[in-house]
Amino acid sequence: MKKLKIFMIFLCFNAASFLVSADPQTCPADSGGKCSGPDDWEGEFFPEIPHIKYEGPKSSNPLTYKWYNAEEEILGKKMKKSNKNLDEVIELAKELQKETKIRPLWGTVQLFLHPRYMHEEQRPKPQEPTKHQYDWDAATAANFLRKYGLINEFKLNIECNHARLSGHTCHHELETARINGLLGNIDANTGDAQTGWDTDQFLTDVGEATMFMMSVLRNDGIAPGGFNLDAKLRRESTDVEDLFIAHISGMDTLARGLRNAVKLLEVN
Known part of the structure; x- marks a missing residue:
């Protein structure tokens, strides 16, 4: 069990390192960085964004789910997502940091929101892997x-x-992972098929989502692993609302892919 927990640290390391080591947020995300201390706290990180609800595929509201319905049961299980694994990993990371006095060894700086780096000053990383490696x-x-x-x-x-x-x-x-009994977690993102860049785009291809959801169902799920969107906005997306629309699109694509996969497997 200890090995499994340590393995989960690597799966969630980016999120865990941020949550464990970052200072508490003291002002909302859309404040333009003008907050100076805890007295400016408004109670919510995104106060102008409503709670994201399921409204179905006919909804024209961009800040709602069209296909992801948390309480709906598919194959006897609710679609509801959970942070249980991440919460457990964060607690373990805190314990290990306290025991070893070692802070996170790796982190990513988000520079794309700064005008200096938004356009071409910081280029995307090249194709990886660029040569043979064991993964x-x-x-x-x-x-x-x-x-x-x-x-x-x-x-x-x-x-x-x-x-x-x-x-x-x-x-x-x-x-390949499934038939070898090794499917444990999925970074459900995508990239540009015609470039060699690691672009980490949100998945919006329902056909692709359908195919890999078939693998997940044939694997009888991927617990205790899960799905990580592992994607980011494009550099020109500076509105806070864009962050939510992007994540909603990724979630809805996965949910629609799941629905399609269930139908296909029922037919076969």
Whole structure:
């Protein structure tokens, strides 16, 4: 169980390191950075954004779910997402930091909101991997683990955009992990098929989402792992509302893919 918890730290490391090490937020996100202390706190980080609700596919409200209905049951389980694993990992990370006195070893700085870096001053990272490495794709990683007797110690986190960069579809990588008993977590993002850049875009292709949801269903789920959107806004998206619309689109795409996958598997 301890190994599993430590493994989950790596799956959630970006989020966990931010939540554990960052100073408490003292002003809302849309304040333009003008808040100076806790006296400016308004009670909500996004006070102008309403609670995101499910309104169904006919809704024209961009700040609502069209396909993701948290309370709806599909194959006997509610679609409701959970932060249970992340919460547990954060507590473990706090314990380890206290014991070892080691702060997070890695983090990412969000520079795209700054006018200096928004346009071309900071370029995207090039195609990765740029040369052979032992986690090039799911098959390579599986055989590395098998070779060194670690096949029963780890699961794989499949990132859809990296699958494309290694010359595969996301569905191919998920199936490779699944048939080897290694499917553990999914970075459900996408990239541009015609470039060699790790663009980390939100998934909006329902067809692609349908295919990899079929892998998840055939795997009988991916617990205790889960889905991580692992995506960011484009540089020119500066409105706070854009952040929510992007995440809603990603969630809805996954939910619609799940609905489609259930229908396809029922037919077959």
